[in-house]
Amino acid sequence: xxxxxxxxxxxxxxxxxLPDPDAPEIAFAGRSNVGKSSLLNALTGRRSIARAxxxxxxxxxxxxxxxxxxxxxxPPVLRLVDMPGYGFxxxxxxxxxxxxxxxxxxxxxxxxxxxxxxxxxxxxxxxKVDVEMMEMLDQSAVGYRLVLTKADKIKASDLxxxxxxxxxxxxxxxxxxxxxxVTSSELKMGIDELRAAVLADAEI
Ligand code: GDP
Numbered sequence: 001x002x003x004x005x006x007x008x009x010x011x012x013x014x015x016x017x018l019p020d021p022d023a024p025e026i027a028f029a030g031r032s033n034v035g036k037s038s039l040l041n042a043l044t045g046r047r048s049i050a051r052a053x054x055x056x057x058x059x060x061x062x063x064x065x066x067x068x069x070x071x072x073x074x075p076p077v078l079r080l081v082d083m084p085g086y087g088f089x090x091x092x093x094x095x096x097x098x099x100x101x102x103x104x105x106x107x108x109x110x111x112x113x114x115x116x117x118x119x120x121x122x123x124x125x126x127x128k129v130d131v132e133m134m135e136m137l138d139q140s141a142v143g144y145r146l147v148l149t150k151a152d153k154i155k156a157s158d159l160x161x162x163x164x165x166x167x168x169x170x171x172x173x174x175x176x177x178x179x180x181x182v183t184s185s186e187l188k189m190g191i192d193e194l195r196a197a198v199l200a201d202a203e204i
Contacts, residue, residue, distance in 0.1 A: 030119030
């Protein structure tokens with residue numbers, strides 16, 4: 001599927017700009033700088049389909065990418081949703097407030113959303129802001145998976161410990177998958193497994 005059509009569809013700064021709900025969606029969430037753009041690029045096999053969030057103010061949009069499907073403008077087989085990054089240190093309260101409203105409303109109301117993937121930096125494991133994101137997801141009707149990123153950045157023994165800690169956190173959350181995926185966009189590690197999980201979750 002990912003070797004065919006993959007294209008940016010649109011950005012939605014507010015719910016009235018969402019695309020028609022005509023395809024199953026998988027959303028990607030994570031702290032700013034967690035490696036979300038890199039992982040979306042690795043997943044889709046594209047060099048720069050997703051771009052890194054440059055400044056906090058520019059991150060308050062949901063970005064939609066169409067994967068598969070025959071004609072341009074027609075419905076895709078799968079739609080990926082790049083959610084705005086969270087946890088940036090110097091964001092003004094109003095920005096945080098807007099982020100919360102957009103993400104919460106999207107998660108609650110989006111019938112075609114099949115799963116959210118919450119990305120967590122392997123070097124840090126789940127932080128307070130990640131747990132807050134998980135709590136928000138627990139309150140929506142959509143299950144989610146935790147995905148460790150940048151696994152090449154730490155030693156194998158440390159990675160095993162972070163994975164165990166992340167799995168322990170997952171078990172505290174009713175809507176979280178108990179298994180944690182481990183990835184490195186740099187080494188293309190865990191990318192096939194991630195693709196398989198995305199397709200299974202989207203029921204493709
Ligand atoms: P985003 O803000 O979550 O979209 O994060 P980016 O994808 O822009 O990545 C943030 C930084 O981490 C960039 O400097 C990337 O090159 C780096 N990065 C992302 N993924 C990996 C990875 O798997 N391994 C390593 N070593 N660095 C990564």
